[in-house]
Amino acid sequence: MAALSKKNLWEKTPQGVKAVLRGALSRISPKLLLGRRFRQQLAFIEQSQWWSADEARAYQTQQLRRMLALAVEKSPYYQRVFKSCGFDARAIRSPKDIAALPLIDKTTIRENLTELCTVSPDAHGVDYVSTGGSSGTPLGFYMGANRSAIEYAYLVAGWQRVGYAIDTPQAVFRGQVVQPDRNGFRHAFDPLLRRHYFSNFHMGDADIKQYVDHLRTIGDCFLHVYPSSIAALTRYLRRTSTPAPTNVRGILAGSEIVHPEDRTLAEETWGVRYYSWYGHSEKLVMTSECEQSHDDHVWPTYGYMELIDEQGFPVTTPGERGEIVGTGFINNVMPFIRYRTGDFATYVGESCPKCRRSHKLIRDIRGHRTQEMLVALDGSHICWTAVNMHDDTFNGVRQFQFRQTEAGYATLRIVASDSLGDADVRRIRRNLNQKLDGRIQFDIELCDAIELTKRGKATFVDQHLDLTATLQPETAGA
Ligand SMILES: [Zn+2]
Numbered sequence: 001m002a003a004l005s006k007k008n009l010w011e012k013t014p015q016g017v018k019a020v021l022r023g024a025l026s027r028i029s030p031k032l033l034l035g036r037r038f039r040q041q042l043a044f045i046e047q048s049q050w051w052s053a054d055e056a057r058a059y060q061t062q063q064l065r066r067m068l069a070l071a072v073e074k075s076p077y078y079q080r081v082f083k084s085c086g087f088d089a090r091a092i093r094s095p096k097d098i099a100a101l102p103l104i105d106k107t108t109i110r111e112n113l114t115e116l117c118t119v120s121p122d123a124h125g126v127d128y129v130s131t132g133g134s135s136g137t138p139l140g141f142y143m144g145a146n147r148s149a150i151e152y153a154y155l156v157a158g159w160q161r162v163g164y165a166i167d168t169p170q171a172v173f174r175g176q177v178v179q180p181d182r183n184g185f186r187h188a189f190d191p192l193l194r195r196h197y198f199s200n201f202h203m204g205d206a207d208i209k210q211y212v213d214h215l216r217t218i219g220d221c222f223l224h225v226y227p228s229s230i231a232a233l234t235r236y237l238r239r240t241s242t243p244a245p246t247n248v249r250g251i252l253a254g255s256e257i258v259h260p261e262d263r264t265l266a267e268e269t270w271g272v273r274y275y276s277w278y279g280h281s282e283k284l285v286m287t288s289e290c291e292q293s294h295d296d297h298v299w300p301t302y303g304y305m306e307l308i309d310e311q312g313f314p315v316t317t318p319g320e321r322g323e324i325v326g327t328g329f330i331n332n333v334m335p336f337i338r339y340r341t342g343d344f345a346t347y348v349g350e351s352c353p354k355c356r357r358s359h360k361l362i363r364d365i366r367g368h369r370t371q372e373m374l375v376a377l378d379g380s381h382i383c384w385t386a387v388n389m390h391d392d393t394f395n396g397v398r399q400f401q402f403r404q405t406e407a408g409y410a411t412l413r414i415v416a417s418d419s420l421g422d423a424d425v426r427r428i429r430r431n432l433n434q435k436l437d438g439r440i441q442f443d444i445e446l447c448d449a450i451e452l453t454k455r456g457k458a459t460f461v462d463q464h465l466d467l468t469a470t471l472q473p474e475t476a477g478a
Contacts, residue, residue: 030193031166037146041153048301049157053351053358056300060095063329064304068092071335074118078335095304098338103312103325105340106139116334117142126333129281139281142334147283150330154302155254155277158288159222162250162275169194169221171248173211173229174255175452177201185210196221200229201452204398205417208236216245223248227256227263227276232399234266239417244270251275256459257365257372263294278365280343284326284336287362290355295348297359303328305360306338307347315347322347324365343367375465376439377408393431396420401450402442403462410442413462415450 031039051059068089071078082089087100114121121128121142130140156166170193178186178199186199186207196218198211212233215221223230230253237244251266251274263274278287278296284303287296298305307315307322315322324343328336348361366372374382394400399415412432414420425444432442453459 028192029167033192034152034166035149038149038153041150042156045153045157045299045301046160049299049357049359051300051358056358057094060300060304061092063301064095064098064327065089065092067327067329067332067335068098068337070118070332071337075116075335077112077115078337098304098327099306099314101338103308103338103340104336106342109139109141109336109339113141118335119333123333141282143283143331144333147330151279151283151286154279154286154288154299158277159250159252159275161288161291162252162273164222164250164252167194168249169196169218170224170252171196171198171215171218171221173198173200173223173225173233175200175226183210185214187211187214195224200226200232203229203232203236205236205240208233209240209242212237212242212245216247218247220247220249223251223253223270225251225253227253227258229253230266230274231259231262234262234269235398237269238265246271248272254279278343280341282326282328282336282339282341283330284328284339285324285341287365290352290357292354293352293361295352295361295363296345296365297352297355297357297361300359301329303330307345307362308340318348320347321345321364324362341367372459372461373463374402374404374410374440374461375407375463378439379407380439382436382439393428395427396424397428399450401460401462403464405464407465408440410440412442412444413447413450414444415448416446 048056048059068078068082072082072089081087081102085100085102092098109116119126125145127143127145128140129143156164172195176188176197176199178188178197180186184206186202187210188197189195190197196214198214199207223233225233230251236242248270250272251270253263253266253274254277258274258276263276267274275289276294277289278285285298285305286302287298289295290297304327306325306327308325309315309320309322321344324341324345326336326339326341328339343365344367345362345365348363350360351358352361376382396417396419397414398417401413402410403413404410412428414425414428429444436442
């Protein structure tokens with residue numbers, strides 16, 4: 001995230017100096033602090049998001065030409081590939097022309113790591129990035145150090161559609177490690193970026209009560225959260241009949257799957273818009289919702305997205321699903337050209353009828369990386385969204401997660417609230433059995449806590465089986 005270097009700077013400042021600076025800094029706009037590259041990028045996006053389809057296509061063609069030329073000039077891997085398929089980077093007339101190139105995937109990256117690079121991985125300004133896959137092998141690759149300012153500008157441009165302004169304070173529940181104070185209250189304030197950090201690793205009722213009480217005191221703010229964090233906060237408010245703070249202007253929730261029912265419940269409970277986006281560590285495709293629609297609007301200036309069916313053809317029929325294949329415009333160090341992300345989405349259309357932006361629309365993005373799959377005895381996958389219960393099934397439950405180490409069997413781990421009784425456990429068993437329909441047998445195990453991933457994300461399925469070795473996921477809601 002763009003803010004990282006500035007944030008580290010603040011964290012390293014001695015306490016005494018901080019106290020003096022705090023007052024002065026709170027009057028400086030974060031926009032200034034985020035740097036010139038960020039400001040230029042944001043101005044560009046604010047304007048280019050309204051381009052016509054023709055303008056966007058022309059920009060994409062130009063960016064693809066630039067990226068392909070760089071690849072063929074500097075990367076030994078692409079030199080070989082372009083040559084073997086007789087591809088001329090200068091000859092492309094429209095983005096569609098890159099379909100003549102082969103698809104690449106995680107294995108390609110792993111096996112050709114340095115050959116893919118356009119500069120030495122040891123060069124100045126090159127970072128090694130590792131994605132935090134919590135099962136399977138993590139993927140490592142190289143990126144330019146400038147990526148964060150660019151990506152943050154896209155995030156902010158999206159958030160602005162629902163009323164966020166760069167100097168609005170944020171209450172952040174996104175995997176930051178926050179130390180407790182004397183009273184056990186886990187809160188840290190960064191006056192540079194006007195961010196209040198809370199610990200989503202600590203979401204017991206007593207913790208959440210402290211967070212919500214404090215939230216009420218910080219004035220107009222946006223919640224910047226993982227979908228699982230806001231789901232936990234919402235469940236707490238409803239379970240304890242606590243009124244939602246009225247100073248929260250909106251919910252910005254990203255980086256995990258948004259379950260539509262969780263969104264509806266949060267919007268009802270907090271009385272504000274729940275806004276989401278999609279991105280990934282490789283930084284090839286990014287989407288944002290708009291002012292009026294929850295569909296994913298694909299940013300045409302961030303990268304080039306293709307939606308590809310199982311035979312490798314483009315998906316052009318609304319309602320059909322395909323894999324998100326991305327060619328990025330940001331990473332000049334290691335070009336990703338026609339990279340299979342492993343994420344799948346439903347095609348909606350070429351532009352948004354509500355906001356009139358000429359952005360491709362997709363929805364229901366799901367991926368193996370999210371691990372939200374259970375494996376039945378016959379090896380078929382059951383998507384977590386298909387199993388999830390949004391009725392009274394999980395009343396009395398603070399947190400839950402399936403752990404699976406064997407096809408056809410799973411353990412449902414539950415962190416109970418004080419009110420959970422035997423009748424509740426029987427109801428959980430009965431309702432889930434009804435949905436799973438004998439495809440998966442499960443035990444219920446009560447536990448004190450469910451660990452989040454290293455980045456503080458929650459998953460509903462702690463999956464130890466290799467999903468890529470078996471079948472395709474069922475589509476959402478199947
Ligand atoms: Zn729209």
